[in-house]
Amino acid sequence: MKIAQQLIKPFTVFITRYYPDAFVFAILITVLTFILSITLTDATATTALMSWGDGLxxxxxxxxxxxxxxxxxHALAHTDVVHGLLERLGNIPKSASAAYALVAFTAGVGSLIAWSLGLIVGVTLARHVAIHCANRGIKIHYPLLVASAYAGFVIWHMGYSSSAALFVATPGHSLEAVMGVMPITETVFSLENGIIALIALLAITIVCPLMHPDKKDIIEIRSELLKQESTLEPQQRNETVAQKLENMRALSIAMGLALAAYMTASFAEKGFFLTLDIVNWSFVSAGLLLARSPLHYMKLIQNAGATIGPIIIQYPFYAGALGIMSGTGLVTVISDWFTSFSTAETLGLNAFLSAGLINMFIPSGGGQWAIQGPIFIEAAQALGVDHSIIVMAVAYGDQWSNMIQPFWTIPLLAIAGLHLRQVMGYTVMIFLVTGIIFATSLLILSSG
Known part of the structure; x- marks a missing residue:
């Protein structure tokens, strides 16, 4: 454990001193993208500026x-049933090591189901664990506990909500003429992907406890966060017709069942495939079915509002960076550079590294595949590389560099009550460990 602490110390010092707030990071990425576009391509400053504005x-x-x-x-995680389950899970750890391991493992499993579920369930569980450990006198380093929740996010693209895999599994996708429709049994549901995901999940479950700091460096959960999050105040009295309707659970159940019926009919008609919309409706449906009433569900949604404000204002700036990269051809320059020295054995690895780099500029799995996919699929065609390796390589790269890209920490930190500089030093270590796992796995798959 001492060795792990020594390894992590330079990263925590660097992040604390030099890593800016997520919004400032987005501004710096925009400036860097602009400079690179007029330096590495034939685009003029005016072209880059217009590409940025048009992309916003x-x-x-x-x-x-x-x-x-x-x-x-967030609303689903705070319904009575799920909230109670997470509270009981949070009461399980009897030591600091068990606490970090439980949070990392649970967040990872949740991320395989859906990336948002992993983030929200992971950080909500982290708060429950921190509270129970504080009540027991167990010293928990709260920033590491929250970092463990974020660590589970490093495997989200290997699960049900994988943007790249769902894209190529959808009939009519833009690359269908080249690669056809690729069923998810060849990507996220393949044996190889399952084994790699399991290895990565076990790795973060083991590594997170090893980063536990010395007692003198422990930062426990703040006193104002020690109280358990309630699932809202007791139901108001039904004094008027309006209040009776607001508290009528049958109404929220009916809407939840309607959404469930739609998704069932959609799967029956189109086959089982997931999109971000289907994931959304499944969460809303489950939340409505588990809520006490329509009013209760709306209050749960209202309480979740703090997690999305920064995302709404920051994402257009990343869309602007995407506009620059695609409008000036910068993304083609970067991808072509990686493919220029690739062989059949290394194309998957280089697609992974390229995706990890571009994810720093475009934290969007779907958007990233849309602009990178065609370039690497064309290279795969020329080198005779299995298309599924390229799909998953880009997916692995996208999820991997999230450990050093602060955008997706926004909702997590809003719930945890921390700043990214307090947690990202630990996620850098996850970045390094999982990078070795993903890179090695892709080399083995490509040489097989």
Whole structure:
């Protein structure tokens, strides 16, 4: 454990001193993208500027979908049933090591189901664990506990909500003429992906406890966060017709069942495939079915509002960076550079590294695949590389560099009550460990 503490110390010092707030990071990324576009491509400053401005609204629909995902996941996590389950789970750890391991493992499993579920359930569980440990006198380093929750996010693209895998599994996708429709049994549901996901999940479950600091460096959960999060005040009295309707659970159940019926009919007609919209409706449906009433559900949604404000304002700036990269050809320059020295054995690895780099500029799995996918699929065609390796390599790279890209920490830190500089030093270590796992796995798959 001492060795792990020594390894992590330089990262925590660097992050504390030099890593800016997530919004400032987005501004710096925009400036860097602009400079690179006029340096590495033939684009003029005017072209880059116009590409940036035209790109700002490009992902507004996606930003709205993300916001709904986080709102619905947060509300679901705070319904009586799920809240009670997480509270009971939080009471399990009897030591600091067990606490970090439980949070990392649970967040990882949740992320495989849906990325937003992993984030929200992970950090909510972290708070419950911190509270129970504080009551027992167990010294828990709260920033590491929250970092453990974020660590589970490093495998989200290997699960049910994988953007790249769902894209190529959807009939009519833009690359269908080249690669056809690739069923998810060849990507996220493949044996190889399952084994790699399990290895990565076990790795973060083991590594997180090893980063536990010395007693003198422990930062416990703040006193104002020690109280358990309630699932809202008792139901108001039904004094008027309006109040009776607001508290009528049958209404929220009816709406939840209607959504469930729609999804069932959709699967029966189109086959089982997941989209971000389906994920959203499944969360909303479950939340409505478990809520006490329509009014209760709306208050749960209202309480979740703090998690999405920064995302709504920041995502357009990343969309602007995407506009610069695609409009000036910068993303093609970067991807072509990686493919230029690739062989059949290394194309998957280079697609992974390229995706990890570009994710720093475009934290969107779907958007990233849309602009990188065609380039690497074309290279795969020329080198005779299995298309599924490229799909998952880009997915692995996208999820991997989230450990050093602060955007997705926004909803997590809003709930935890921490700043990213307090947790990201630990996620850098997760970045390094999982990077070795993903890179090695892709080399083995490509040589097989």
């Amino acid at each position: 609204p490009a992902l507004l629909k996606f930003a709205a979908q993300l916001s709904l995902t986080l709102l619905a996941a």
